[in-house]
Amino acid sequence: MRSDRWYTEIFNILFKEAAKYTWKDPEKGPFTGPLWGWMNANRQSASKEAILQILLHPHIRSFRVRAALGKRDHKSLFLDLQLQPLDYTVPNVVGTYFLAGRHRSNAKVLKADIGYTGQACALKTGLSTGRGVKSRMFQHREKIQQAKSGKVQKKRRTKNVPEQSPENQPASKKSARFWASQRLAHNDIEDVSYALLSLFPVPRKRLRSLDQMRFILTLAEAIDVVFLGTLSPQYSVRFGGEFGMRIRPADMPQPPYEGLNRALPTTQVVKFYSLERTNWSPAEVDIFMGVFKDHASEVYGAGAIHWDVVENLLQERGVNKPKNYASSLYHELAANPESDLLSFKNMKYRYLLSRIFNLKTFLVGRQLVTPPRDDKDNYYHIPALEGTMTFFQLETLLSQEGYENKHQLDIKDSGMWFRSIGARLLPHLLSREVWERVQGKHTRNSVSVVAT
Numbered sequence: 001m002r003s004d005r006w007y008t009e010i011f012n013i014l015f016k017e018a019a020k021y022t023w024k025d026p027e028k029g030p031f032t033g034p035l036w037g038w039m040n041a042n043r044q045s046a047s048k049e050a051i052l053q054i055l056l057h058p059h060i061r062s063f064r065v066r067a068a069l070g071k072r073d074h075k076s077l078f079l080d081l082q083l084q085p086l087d088y089t090v091p092n093v094v095g096t097y098f099l100a101g102r103h104r105s106n107a108k109v110l111k112a113d114i115g116y117t118g119q120a121c122a123l124k125t126g127l128s129t130g131r132g133v134k135s136r137m138f139q140h141r142e143k144i145q146q147a148k149s150g151k152v153q154k155k156r157r158t159k160n161v162p163e164q165s166p167e168n169q170p171a172s173k174k175s176a177r178f179w180a181s182q183r184l185a186h187n188d189i190e191d192v193s194y195a196l197l198s199l200f201p202v203p204r205k206r207l208r209s210l211d212q213m214r215f216i217l218t219l220a221e222a223i224d225v226v227f228l229g230t231l232s233p234q235y236s237v238r239f240g241g242e243f244g245m246r247i248r249p250a251d252m253p254q255p256p257y258e259g260l261n262r263a264l265p266t267t268q269v270v271k272f273y274s275l276e277r278t279n280w281s282p283a284e285v286d287i288f289m290g291v292f293k294d295h296a297s298e299v300y301g302a303g304a305i306h307w308d309v310v311e312n313l314l315q316e317r318g319v320n321k322p323k324n325y326a327s328s329l330y331h332e333l334a335a336n337p338e339s340d341l342l343s344f345k346n347m348k349y350r351y352l353l354s355r356i357f358n359l360k361t362f363l364v365g366r367q368l369v370t371p372p373r374d375d376k377d378n379y380y381h382i383p384a385l386e387g388t389m390t391f392f393q394l395e396t397l398l399s400q401e402g403y404e405n406k407h408q409l410d411i412k413d414s415g416m417w418f419r420s421i422g423a424r425l426l427p428h429l430l431s432r433e434v435w436e437r438v439q440g441k442h443t444r445n446s447v448s449v450v451a452t
Contacts, residue, residue, distance in 0.1 A: 032266070097118055097197060101184045
């Protein structure tokens, strides 16, 4: 299909351009640092092929859209795309869209129609304007109405300061965010309508698809901007306009409208969430987690993670990432309850709980613990610590019973450690609710520990 060939060609050119840069200077090219990191992590042929399969899947890029865009002549594009008016029938979907403004037959200024390409990924709940494309169309409609009524405030200019030329204007600034809507409010435009280009499934929280969605969507928008030729003649060189104009395949039909996009989406700052994993391929994430699992004793220090060790172990496995990338990925995985990463905090708890299990096993084995006296008694008891000795003297009792001879402790000051445990933790540990749940194997209602 001709449409797929053109789409694939633009896709490959963008990845080829990204390969010219390194993590030290990604923004020298037409990319933001985060997007470049994602493209670099997916630079392998298998990863690119998987992304392209997503972008060209019939459920995402319909055959109707592909057939309309694959024609050798785009003069009837508005009709072929089956444009819809900007009203409240817009669906709550995530994806890319094409905005079209038809000029009047008796137009005094505009000599052609207007076209704009955008993306919509608003997923917040409780929005009265809807989500995704529905929310974005509401914003466009509102801005167009404000512009027509003269309620849009123009940016205040300082006296004797010339206005910036289009190529130097910061196209990503909020003041220029709805520049397209203001242009579509021109008196020579008789109606504005839209067409959905690519539709994406709404991702769930804590799934990897959520981490990747904004990057895939930005890539899809950039391809569509180039594909539909909606870059404005007043494009911004600084924000990839010239590059976007240059990479459009030579055999593609010329757009029959004036483009309104002044920047290539790959250069515009977008609020991304859970960025850390997007700089890593799935295979690299698995290797990263394996390093923490298989080399826990080397990676985890007394009070911090040894990042030099992590970096060296990754390099030995063919993963070359700077320490800040490794640290960011660690924090993202550690904060995810569905992650299998053994975090530094969990490592400390595992160590503590294993000692607690050993302590309970020793005390029970030496018959130093007695059960609650009756149903109203909520605590187990250690009689030896309820007479002349106190909980603070737990270390003395254990020393008398030979605990350290049986359990070799890797604690510099085990006496201080046990005095602290006895004074602070033991009273809580002996409560029925806790004591009966301290087990060597994890169950839903037990305290998870590892016996050593």
